[in-house]
Amino acid sequence: MRIGIVCYPTFGGSGVLATELGKALADEGHQVHFITYQQPVRLNVFNTNIFYHEVRVPTYPLFDYPPYEVALASTMVDVIINHDLDLLHVHYAIPHASAAYMAKQIVKSKNGRNIPVITTLHGTDITLVGKDKTYEPVVTFSINESDAITAVSQNLREETYRSFPIIKEIEVITNFVDVSRFNKKPFDAFKKVIAPEGEKILVHASNFRKVKRVDDVVKIFAEVRKAMPAKLLMVGDGPERPATEELARELGVIDDIRFVGKQEQMEEILAVSDLFLLPSEYESFGLAALEAMAARVVVISSNAGGLPEIVIQGKTGFMANVGDIAAMSRDAIDILKDNERLEQMKQAAFEHACSFDIQHIIPQYEKLYSRFCRMEVPCI
Numbered sequence: 001m002r003i004g005i006v007c008y009p010t011f012g013g014s015g016v017l018a019t020e021l022g023k024a025l026a027d028e029g030h031q032v033h034f035i036t037y038q039q040p041v042r043l044n045v046f047n048t049n050i051f052y053h054e055v056r057v058p059t060y061p062l063f064d065y066p067p068y069e070v071a072l073a074s075t076m077v078d079v080i081i082n083h084d085l086d087l088l089h090v091h092y093a094i095p096h097a098s099a100a101y102m103a104k105q106i107v108k109s110k111n112g113r114n115i116p117v118i119t120t121l122h123g124t125d126i127t128l129v130g131k132d133k134t135y136e137p138v139v140t141f142s143i144n145e146s147d148a149i150t151a152v153s154q155n156l157r158e159e160t161y162r163s164f165p166i167i168k169e170i171e172v173i174t175n176f177v178d179v180s181r182f183n184k185k186p187f188d189a190f191k192k193v194i195a196p197e198g199e200k201i202l203v204h205a206s207n208f209r210k211v212k213r214v215d216d217v218v219k220i221f222a223e224v225r226k227a228m229p230a231k232l233l234m235v236g237d238g239p240e241r242p243a244t245e246e247l248a249r250e251l252g253v254i255d256d257i258r259f260v261g262k263q264e265q266m267e268e269i270l271a272v273s274d275l276f277l278l279p280s281e282y283e284s285f286g287l288a289a290l291e292a293m294a295a296r297v298v299v300i301s302s303n304a305g306g307l308p309e310i311v312i313q314g315k316t317g318f319m320a321n322v323g324d325i326a327a328m329s330r331d332a333i334d335i336l337k338d339n340e341r342l343e344q345m346k347q348a349a350f351e352h353a354c355s356f357d358i359q360h361i362i363p364q365y366e367k368l369y370s371r372f373c374r375m376e377v378p379c380i
Contacts, residue, residue, distance in 0.1 A: 001369055002031045004079055006072070006100065007091040009040040013287040014122035017152070017175055018091040019043050024178075024362050026050045033079050037068070041264055053079050069095040069102075076103035080115050087116040087147075087372050089365075093125040094135060097142035116372035119146040121170070123284030123305075124211070126160050140164045147372055153306030156284040171368070174309070175285045176361035179354055182294035184271040191272040194258070199229040200336045203273040203297070205266065205288050206280075208238025213302075215240070215247050216279040216325055220300070222251040223329035228336060232257045233269060270295035274342065275332055281322050283307050290356055293317075293349035298342065300332050310356070316349040 003025060007018035019042035022032040026049035033051045034040060043052065055075045057066040076099065079085060088103070090096035100117045107115050119142070126139075143149055143160075144167055151157040152175045160166055195201050202221055206212040214234070221232045234244070234257060241259065248254040263269060270276070276292035278301040283289075285306040289299045293310070299317030301307050302324075311317045318335070320327035335342050 001086045001373055002033070002084060003369065004033045004035055004076065004083075004085045004088040005091070006035045006076065006088060006096045007040065009036045009038045009043075013152075013175070013285070014092040014120075014125075015040055016042055016287060017122070018089075018120075020176070020178060020358065021089075021362070021365065022050065023047065024358050025365070028362065028366070031083075033083055033085065035072070035075055035079055037072075044264065051083070069099045072096070073099040073102040073106070076100060077106045077110075080107050080113075081110065085115065087118060087369060089118045089120065089369075091120045092122050093119060093139050093143060097146060098138050101142045101145050116147040117145075118148045118150065118368065118372070119143055120173075121149065121151045121156055121160055121284075123152070123156060123282075126156060126163060126284075136164070140166070144168055148368060150368070151284075153285040153309050155306040155309065159284075159305075173361060173364050173368070174356060175287045175290060176356050176358045177287075177290045177294045177353055179294045179350075179357045182267045182270060182291055182353075183350070184267050184295065186271040187268060190268065194233065194272060195231050197229060199231050199256075200224075200275070201231050201233065201273045202275045202277055202332070203233040203235065203269060203292070204277045205235035205263075205269075206238070206278075208236050208240045208244070210240060211281045212238075212240070213279045213281055213322070214244045216323065216328075217277045218244055218248050218251065218253065218257070219325050220277055220279065220329045220332060221257065222253050223325070224332050224336065225253050225256060227333045230256065230336070233273065234259045235261075235263050235266065235269060237261050266291060267295060270297050273297045274336060274346075275300060276317075277328070277332070278302070278307070279322070279325075279328060280304055280307075286310055289317075290353055294353035294356075296346040296350045298335055298345045298349055300328050300335075302328075310352075312348070312352060316345060316352045 008015040019040040026032045026047045037055045057071040097119045149170045157170045204217045276297045283305045302322045303319040318331035
């Protein structure tokens with residue numbers, strides 16, 4: 001098949017999943033065309049089946065805000081027609097689903113083709129941004145006009161139905177992880193640099209927005225640090241980072257925390273880690289937690305959103321109510337103090353992550369695509 005994938009090219013979960021999906025589809029022999037404003041951060045391989053089309057937005061004094069959605073739709077039309085795409089798979093509703101609808105109508109008027117559009121919902125496009133009255137009518141319309149709709153968790157599917165008058169079936173195809181990528185042996189020299197005295201290593205990775213509650217991460221770590229020697233790696237960047245660093249100073253733990261910024265090679269960091277902290281206010285799925293589990297890292301998280309769909313309480317990690325720092329701290333300390341139990345939970349986390357391996361999920365997308373594949377085009 002010839003598949004167009006539209007996504008954000010950043011470190012967010014939707015861009016990561018879309019890119020990994022495209023790479024896996026290309027490995028299966030499908031021709032994959034990425035359409036976005038810059039090369040996705042995870043698109044770091046050469047494959048003859050992968051193509052990248054940059055959306056260029058001309059700037060004119062007339063526009064206070066560059067019309068990205070219009071430029072995106074025009075680029076979609078160009079790629080659909082000139083590369084004879086079989087379908088478009090757009091990730092994150094805003095603005096990709098609405099731009100895809102526009103492109104679909106243009107292609108239909110130009111050559112009579114009805115290009116199928118599959119929309120995958122990822123999280124804040126529904127739970128936060130999409131609920132804004134400024135965007136809701138367009139989001140609802142463009143989702144309902146999609147030929148197929150998928151959500152990355154059962155929780156997100158239910159939340160979408162609660163929040164929007166969606167009249168079509170939303171299918172759940174969960175997020176996935178490439179277990180072979182994250183199943184790495186720790187690099188001892190790297191671990192020695194982070195924890196020279198053999199301290200336990202905790203890690204958090206996010207875009208440092210309020211919804212991630214990164215201040216809770218530091219507060220949990222401060223309690224752990226009182227109980228034992230430990231280090232914390234803070235991976236990522238975003239608006240809450242300055243306040244989080246200041247909080248670490250106030251709590252006296254800044255010397256045991258490394259803010260390492262955005263990192264593409266998360267598998268190297270996770271390989272030396274013991275515990276992953278994700279006390280988010282909401283996670284539609286929790287891809288970062290799943291990647292940690294694939295690297296044999298135990299998860300301490302909130303029980304928000306789709307996290308209960310991947311974290312098995314008491315087996316692969318522990319969950320607590322949002323903001324319950326005391327419970328998360330207590331569970332973290334209990335696990336880290338018992339090395340035998342820690343190793344058992346690490347293995348259980350890895351085994352559970354294997355059920356979300358990419359090799360189990362790709363066939364689900366291929367089956368979905370094949371429902372819309374043109375008869376004259378091979379679907380395998």
